[in-house]
Amino acid sequence: MILLNKPFKVLEIDFNGLKSVNRDQNYVLSTSHLNFKSIFKFETQVKHISPDTLYFSEKHGYQKNVPVKVPLYLKCKEGYGYKKPSINPAFVTLWGDSSLISDIDTIYTQALTLSDLDKSVDTQLELLKPNQQVFTSSSEANVFINVAKLIEQTINLPVNDIHTSVKHRVNIFPSTVKVKFTAIQNSYNAEDSTIFKATIDSEKINQATKKCPVFLSTFPGNVTIMSIEPQEVEILIFKK
Template structure:
């Protein structure tokens, strides 16, 4: 009873800790153990003091230290240090519930962060979306950042062309969706950023169609081009809010003579001009036109 009663009391004592540092320092490993120990003076229970002394538990702490707080050690490439007093709040949080800190005997902690290969790699969003009637996306899903810095062995970095996100599913959308999605981890690699912000812009649309003749451009003298067929049907979608812009719209479908001569099969996709502003999509029927050059 006497031993338990004393171990339950609180005492002012000096405690030593091995420190596991987690950080983000561009071009370097993301974690390391400090080269020297952290020495703290504070009040703790007899139980905790005994555990710390015996190394049962409580003699190792993990500190998440922002990269800007790590200062390079002069004359080295991978050695850094940070001032203990500048991370007092981080240490206090790490020891919360165990030690009431009074002072630090350690002034500075040193650590080695080995240099690490890295590349900026594009992010690929894995998503599936469906939309309510007369609703559609405005272009592709937008993300920020569009690339992330990835660290790891050069042999792994050379074999990765994109970093994928967790799968997103959107059903029967009628409005824009935004949010945050996590990146899928890759064994042996570390991402500088683990989350991506996305926006999938959705609008209500109006669909219209018109049939227009196909015209040739840049045809040299003495040449004439005949098209099969000589008309195309243009189906386009614009935002419902811009529906008034569809009135009095003049479309032109053209084929450049240079594209005809460059085509092995003399089959060319027409270019359509005169589309309304903010057009969401355009479809041609037929998509390709057979062209025949005739000498005049």
């Protein structure tokens, strides 16, 4: 094997001598039709050409950018979870007749179905063209899914009423709740704790028990809530 680092002449290709694949203007590159001797200045035996096929499309007519989405059906092993998949490219450009493209708002890839995941996934998926006369800037998308162990954590939160009143004061017992949640390893930061908000709606008090259910009005998108203890708190309403 000889490694050649010197700059070479541009390889000129006569497409009249290449084999066309079906009607999609795809041309297969073959050493029998390419003159490498004119570039290297010596006889060569080419083992492989990459890419081995050239694709052409007439990019005329209407054009628009649309997002790429992946139909995912994923299931992890117990104790594992995954982050939101990374798709590259996230958008593709479409070309074609306006009547074919105007109603397209998304391009989908092949569906990805995986189970018993315990490690990250990095794969290429073909883009599904809605019509053969619609051309895309890319024919496939790279999908990366970060899979890692789930870490169980607990946080204590003060409970607040969503209503404020100048006429009444609401006392809550207990005034804090314990929230148990899971997050993917290394995905939860200390700053995320400020996003948790434990809340009650005092107007929906159970008159028999004088209690209100506790819910999380906000919480980080990268966690899964396991439990809230206690699920209900007692409230007393006093006039100011």
